[in-house]
Amino acid sequence: MHCRIITAQLPDYAEFDQSTTKGTPGYFRVAKTFKGQWWFLDPENKPFYYKGVCAVNRAGTPGGRRADPGPYAATVDKKYNYQESVDSFVSACINRIKGLNFNALGAWTTEEFFNSNLPFTEIIEFFKEGPFLPSLNGKNPLPDIFHPAWHIAADRKARALCSPLRYSKWLVGYFTDNEIGFGKADDFGFDPGFKAGQFDLSLLRIVLGMNPGEPAFELAWDFILNRHNNSFAKLSEAWQIAISSKEDVKTLNTLKKPIPGNSYREDAQAFVEFYAKKYFEIAYQCIRRYDPNHLILGCRFGAPPPTYVLDAILPYTDVISANNYQPILYERYDTVYQHTGLPLLIGEFSWNTDLYKKVPLPNETAPLSMKYRMFERGPATLLRTALHPGIIGYTWYRWVQGTSTGNNYYDGIVNYGDSLEMHATMLKKLNSILETVRAENADSQWKKAPATTGEFTLFFEYLRPDWTHYIQFSIQNSKPDPMVYGWQMSGKVLTYSQIKNHYLIKLNIDFKELTIRNQTFESGKGIYELDLVRNGEKFYGRFKGNFNGKMMEGKVKAFFFPPVNPNFKQNGL
Numbered sequence: 330m331h332c333r334i335i336t337a338q339l340p341d342y343a344e345f346d347q348s349t350t351k352g353t354p355g356y357f358r359v360a361k362t363f364k365g366q367w368w369f370l371d372p373e374n375k376p377f378y379y380k381g382v383c384a385v386n387r388a389g390t391p392g393g394r395r396a397d398p399g400p401y402a403a404t405v406d407k408k409y410n411y412q413e414s415v416d417s418f419v420s421a422c423i424n425r426i427k428g429l430n431f432n433a434l435g436a437w438t439t440e441e442f443f444n445s446n447l448p449f450t451e452i453i454e455f456f457k458e459g460p461f462l463p464s465l466n467g468k469n470p471l472p473d474i475f476h477p478a479w480h481i482a483a484d485r486k487a488r489a490l491c492s493p494l495r496y497s498k499w500l501v502g503y504f505t506d507n508e509i510g511f512g513k514a515d516d517f518g519f520d521p522g523f524k525a526g527q528f529d530l531s532l533l534r535i536v537l538g539m540n541p542g543e544p545a546f547e548l549a550w551d552f553i554l555n556r557h558n559n560s561f562a563k564l565s566e567a568w569q570i571a572i573s574s575k576e577d578v579k580t581l582n583t584l585k586k587p588i589p590g591n592s593y594r595e596d597a598q599a600f601v602e603f604y605a606k607k608y609f610e611i612a613y614q615c616i617r618r619y620d621p622n623h624l625i626l627g628c629r630f631g632a633p634p635p636t637y638v639l640d641a642i643l644p645y646t647d648v649i650s651a652n653n654y655q656p657i658l659y660e661r662y663d664t665v666y667q668h669t670g671l672p673l674l675i676g677e678f679s680w681n682t683d684l685y686k687k688v689p690l691p692n693e694t695a696p697l698s699m700k701y702r703m704f705e706r707g708p709a710t711l712l713r714t715a716l717h718p719g720i721i722g723y724t725w726y727r728w729v730q731g732t733s734t735g736n737n738y739y740d741g742i743v744n745y746g747d748s749l750e751m752h753a754t755m756l757k758k759l760n761s762i763l764e765t766v767r768a769e770n771a772d773s774q775w776k777k778a779p780a781t782t783g784e785f786t787l788f789f790e791y792l793r794p795d796w797t798h799y800i801q802f803s804i805q806n807s808k809p810d811p812m813v814y815g816w817q818m819s820g821k822v823l824t825y826s827q828i829k830n831h832y833l834i835k836l837n838i839d840f841k842e843l844t845i846r847n848q849t850f851e852s853g854k855g856i857y858e859l860d861l862v863r864n865g866e867k868f869y870g871r872f873k874g875n876f877n878g879k880m881m882e883g884k885v886k887a888f889f890f891p892p893v894n895p896n897f898k899q900n901g902l
Contacts, residue, residue: 339768340366342374351647353622357448357501359647359672359721364771366718367672371448372498378715378764379501379722381433381450382742383677385422385442387411389729389745393437393452400745401729408747415441422728423447429742429753430760435724436504436629436676444499450626452504453490455612458482462545463535471512471532474608475545487615495620502624504650504676505612508631511605511638514598516587530582531597532604538582541575550575552603553596567592598637606641613645626650629676633665643669648721652677655684656706657799659713659720660786660888666719675714675723679740680707681752684816686738691784691803692810700738704755709784711759712893715766716775725756766893775891776865780832781807783891785868790883792818792857793840793876796850800838809834817841823856832868834859840876853877859885866890 345360350370352358357377358370369377384391389401405411409418419441426434426447434442434449443449456471460478464470473479494500512532537553539546557563565572569590572578581588609628616625627642627650642649649671651662662673685706686699693702714720730741730750742753784803791797800815802822809822813836820838827833835858842852857874868887875881 339376339764340364340368340771342370345370352624356498356622357624359624361672362771365773366767366771367721369501369721376764376768377432377448378767379433379448379674379724380431380760380763381435381722381724382426382431382728383435383724384437384727384729385426385434386437386439386728387415387418389741390731391437391727393439395454395457396437401747404745404747419445425743426728429757431725431756432760433501433722433724436507443494444497446499448499448501450501450504451490451494452507452629453486453612453616454506455483455486455608455615456506456509458486462532463539469510471510471604472608473543473545474604474611475548477544480611483611483615484618488619491616491619495622497623500623502626502647503616503620504626504629505609505616506628507676508652509628511601511608514601514635515594516597530585531600533597533600534578534582534588536600537575538579549600552600556596556599568596569593598635602637602641605638606645609642609645624648626674626676633661636668639665639669643671646671648672648674650674650676654679654682654726656680656710657786658710659717659890660788660799662720663717663888666717671719672721673717673719674721677726678711678723679726680704680710681738681740688816689812689814689819691801691812691814692805693814694810694812700751703738708755708759709890709893711763712766713890715763716770716773716893718773725752773865778891780804780827780863780889780891783889786888786890787859788886789857789872790885791881792838792855793850793853793881794879795848796840800836802836813838817843820855830863832859832861832863832870834861851877855881857881861885861887863889 340362344362346363349361350358355372357372359367360370361367369379371377384393386393386396387402387405388396388398390396390399405418409421411418423445432448434447436450436452438449458472458479459482460473460476461470462473491503514531516530533549536545536549554564557567561573567590568588570588613625624647626648627646630651649665649669651665651673653661653675655661658675666673680703685703690697690702690705711723714723725742726740728742730739730744739750741750742756744750782805784801786799786801788799789797798816800813800818802813803810809825811821813820813822818838818840820836822834823837824835838855840853840855843850853876855874855876857872859870859872861868861870866888868889870885871883872885873882
């Protein structure tokens with residue numbers, strides 16, 4: 330069974346469960362239908378699936394009001410006489426964007442485009458305001474949200490940006506920030522879900538090592554001692570390291586000495602959650618002080634964050650926003666939706682990445698061009714995303730060209746000369762049908778249909794030591810295509826069978842050697858046997874096998890997608 334794709338009737342207002350509605354009547358809101366599907370509701374209570382473009386501005390870059398003019402600005406000034414009036418430029422862009430079947434303006438769109446008969450979003454960027462906490466590597470310091478001066482700066486920024494938009498009927502809502510992190514929850518590895526390697530030590534240790542008298546220092550010490558009966562002896566026992574005074578942590582930081590206790594890692598995680606919750610609370614209060622009418626759209630996570638960060642944001646946002654540049658958008662953010670139950674808006678998306686272009690397609694037997702792969706895998710990602718009950722829209726990464734990825738493929742819809750780029754035709758076609766795909770599959774019957782033709786995405790606990798990357802293969806009429814592909818790995822389906830709700834699969838996978846962030850993964854061969862049980866579009870089970878003769882065993886989770894529209898082809902692109 331294929332997902333249905335015919336001219337659809339969007340849900341009527343009466344089909345929405347009013348108990349799920351978030352927002353102020355007369356402005357953009359979100360609500361869930363009785364069938365379990367989230368939508369935006371526009372000010373007239375009509376369902377709205379967000380299809381936006383980021384960074385529509387004269388500079389032609391993300392950053393909006395902060396952006397320095399580049400080559401695109403020179404074109405705009407000459408072509409539209411921008412210095413005399415912005416009207417021609419704004420009108421031309423709006424008409425072009427609508428002509429490509431987009432219906433919204435994303436983050437970093439500048440003020441001249443606001444209230445121009447096209448829904449828009451605003452990004453506040455609270456994290457750009459100081460004062461800042463210390464940063465051991467001198468990069469990306471976190472704001473000192475505990476300092477009274479930061480509260481004043483955050484309030485000032487919210488007043489400046491939110492007050493003028495308080496009664497706008499075209500504003501969808503506010504992003505608080507973009508791809509921010511909240512520091513590390515331990516002293517090892519990378520910051521999960523955010524800016525990798527932002528700190529050498531945990532956020533807790535950095536703040537505990539500040540100068541006495543600083544608000545963050547005093548608050549952090551109160552926080553940690555309260556967790557250990559206000560006793561340095563109890564703290565030392567729990568952390569398995571001697572701490573007799575507040576100065577001792579500063580000494581440990583200078584020496585970069587690890588703290589071994591599991592209790593320390595629990596405390597460090599709790600402090601990250603405390604920091605994140607405080608940030609979301611302050612951002613919420615600042616926005617609501619000057620605009621009680623519009624939605625709060627979250628902070629545009631750069632990747633699925635840890636669950637404790639999701640718990641921190643839950644009381645203070647109407648929508649979870651996140652960015653994505655991978656083909657597994659549906660699969661990747663389904664876990665976020667299942668944990669929060671909140672609707673998700675994709676704040677940035679592009680298919681111009683290596684995972685779209687360099688990994689062969691699941692049914693690829695002879696090498697195809699990177700362009701062909703990109704325009705096959707990319708549209709499939711957006712069509713599948715429209716099926717997800719919780720994802721209520723996407724935003725193309727940028728309006729203007731950007732930097733070449735090394736093969737003369739640009740992310741922008743227009744180039745520096747203001748001519749349409751290669752993505753425009755496909756995006757126009759996709760945008761014209763996404764609401765239909767969503768509305769016609771509201772009952773989610775595609776999740777229950779026999780898995781006879783479509784694509785599997787498999788997520789293993791690990792395939793080789795420390796390697797968790799996904800792999801994909803496809804089936805046609807209940808028979809698997811022979812090849813299996815993933816990032817720097819390929820293989821074959823050796824056996825495939827179905828016994829009622831059980832799926833038994835045997836795979837042979839060859840791995841290439843590669844190095845990521847100073848960690849080298851050895852090349853080799855693996856053989857794996859999977860036993861999966863289906864639950865809707867998801868499959869759960871375990872695998873057994875070996876990699877280079879080493880026994881491997883663990884959990885495996887899979888997603889299955891039928892073709893959303895078998896007639897949706899590239900049309901020569």
